[in-house]
Amino acid sequence: MSIQDKKAKLRKLVLEQLRQQSQLARKKKSEIIMSRLREAPSFSSSRAFMFYVATEIEVDTLPLVKEVLQRGCCVAVPVVQRMTGSIDAVQIRNPDKDLIPGTYGIREPRLDRRHRFDVSRLGLVLVPGLAFDRAGHRLGRGEGYYDRFLKSLLPHVKRIGLAFDFQLFDSIPFAKDDETVNRVITNA
Structure with a gap:
């Protein structure tokens, strides 16, 4: 098999x-993951973050986005550029006002509120994925958006994958172009 x-x-x-996980289980597990993320040294030392905006089945990051903004930190979120196959980091200040449904139904900043963020300022990028392994390999949805984006980051920018316990494996299939994360945080 290839x-x-x-x-x-x-x-x-x-x-x-x-898809089989209940919304209540997702919420509780997401809270545990966010609590563990708060304890990560790269989280407490960062002043500029890139959060993904979760779909209804992913680890929910929105409560922590609001918390980080209240601390006075900078927050960027990804905007998928389908024409170029890339991701732009766009700064948000108020997720309740700034985000609307965008590409693939994922909430993105409104067009009139899009302020590109200088990714060299980032300290931490939170990375979604369908599966991760203990070596930091990541399996996305197959389009390569995050692999291309992660490849463009400076070496000092930490990358943390967020996943539910059943998304973490001892090893997963990966190709030479697949980008890794520095750490994976789960609810287990």
């Missing part, structure tokens, strides 16, 4: 598990 076939099989398995 790496692409193995990835497709794992994506299908994990998506099924994510």
Whole structure:
């Protein structure tokens, strides 16, 4: 079986598990993950963050986005540029007012509130994924948006993957172009 076939099989398995998880379980597990993230040295030392805005099946980051903004830190979120296959980091100041449904139904900053963020200022990027392994390999949805974005970051920028316990594996299939994270935080 090819790496692409193995990835497709794992994506299908994990998506099924994510969809079967109740919203209450997602909320409780997300709270545990956010609590563990707060304890990470790279979190407490950062003043500029890039958070992903979760879909209804991913680890919910929004409560922590609001908390970090209240602390006076800078927060950027990704905006998918389908035409170029890239991600732009766009600063937000109030997620309740700034975010509307965008590409793939994921909330993104409103067009009139898009202020590109200088990614060299980032200290920490929180990375979504369908699966991760203990070595930091990440399995996304297969479009390569995050791999290209992560490749563009300066070496000092920390990358933390957020996942539910069933999304972390001893090893997952990966290709040479797949970017890794420095750490994965789960609820387990």
